[in-house]
Amino acid sequence: MRGRDSLGVYLRGVAMGAADAVPGVSGGTIALLTGIYPRLIAAITAVEPDRLLAVLAAPLPDRRADAVAAFREIDGIFLAALGLGIATAIVTVSRVLEHAMAAYPAATFGGFFGLIGASAWLLRREMAFDTRGRQAAAVAGFAVAFLLSGQAEGALGHGLPVTFLAGSVAVTAMILPGVSGSLLLLLLGQYEYMIDHLSAFVDAVFAILTGESATIPPGTATILTFLAGGVVGLFTVAHGVRWALKRRKAATMTFLVALVVGALRAPVVQTATRLDAGWTTTAIGLFSGAAVVGGAVVVGLERAAGGEAIEI
Template sequence: MGVRETLGVYLRGIAMGAADAVPGVSGGTIALLTGIYPRLIGAVTAVEPDRVLSVLGTPFPDRRSEGIAAFREMDGLFLAALGLGIASAVVTVSRVLEHAMEAYPAATFGGFFGLIGASAWLLRGQMRLDTRGRWAAGIAGFGVAFLLSGQAEGALGHALPVTFLAGAIAVTAMILPGVSGSLLLLLLGQYEYMVTQLRKFVDGLLALVSGNTTGLPAETATIVTFLAGGVFGLFTVSHAVKWALDRRRAETMTFLVALVVGALRAPVVQAGSELPAGWTNSSIVVFLVTGGVGAALVLAVERVAGRDALE
């Protein structure tokens, strides 16, 4: 890619990262909107474990040329530029959201509720309930999301294996227009935790670079583990999801849409736990108003992108 094309991919990554940082907004939809979705899917699914192992097993003198060939096959420069843009936006947006969740929980989680609800509404056409198997998929998706919402954090905690799992699952949202990686983190009870850890990690790096401290930030292990989970997810979970979409699209989409519907419980539970005085008439009004704003935002994006963006 030339410099101009690389910059364009980076800017698209920023747009995707800003969307992915917010539960209910899909980075995959932004990829469709900006015209890079087919290339993204091709690049992600080209990352094959066998290819990587083949390169690693090549004798050293030939490994460089094999590695360059594999990098090109996987559209590595495209993924690198896109990933850098996504990371830049996530770091920036997550800092704003962390403050918003602490200072304005009703408004923030109300906005999340609207974003998730509107996404579910737009995806409703992908749900099929015309066979027992599809009914089972829908019930399973809704049940999993509803039970996890508000319960997963206490059940799973924040140990490194959980962080690894969260990274592996969240990365699959890149190939699922309409389903947000942050939404999956919210369901797993890891969203607020990872936002806080990321902010502390970035602050620690800045302090290290400026000479105000020595040694890596304490959050390094968490961030590295999450990223490792994401890489693992690219090799495994994303391929499994693509396989399911290719062979059982109706059942898979029914499960995913039901998952989004069930996830509507998550921001309600999270807001209630963050409100000092619990739910009051004023906090309910704020929640509903910002929910309307969030829904309007998703509907506006869908109107610009066209319905094909969520299909």
């Protein structure tokens, strides 16, 4: 892949990362909109343990040829450029969101509410209730999300096992149509926690690079555990979801869309915990106005993509 092509993939990664950083917007939608979704899915599913080990063995002289071959098989340059773009956007956007959630909770979480609600509305055509199994999937998806919203943080806490789980679940958003990794983190009560840790980690890394500090960045274990969960999830959870979508697509999509609907409770609960004066008229107005804007963003993206469904 030429330098200009890599730059184009990097910029697409920036757009995907910015989308995935906010609950309700799927990076998969951006990948579809920018024309790289089929290539992304092909690259992700090509990443297998034996190929990954072959790439990691590149420093060994007698393994270099195998490493190059494996790197090409997983479309390594494409994934590296895309991943760098996603990381760039997430680091940048997360800092903005950290401030916004603290300073403007009603507007910020209202925007999330609109993003999530519009995503559910646009995905409604993927739902089916014609069998008891699909009806049960809808009830289960809604119940899981509704019960987790606002409750998961207190129940699960923020230990490293929970962080590992969050990473393995969030990575599946790369193949889930209309569902973002941030939304899954919000459901698990880990969204703000990871945003805070990521911002602190980045600040510490910059301090080390500029010579202002020589200490290990705080939260390093949390970030590394989350990334390790993502790698494991790529080989397990993501492939399991893909298997379910191929063999039971109607029931799986019904469950996923119901999950998004149930998740609408999360922004409301998160806002309520941050409003010192409660739900005043001003807070309700800000929340509602931001929800309309968030919904308009998702509808605009869907129209830009031509209303085309993502095929798994």
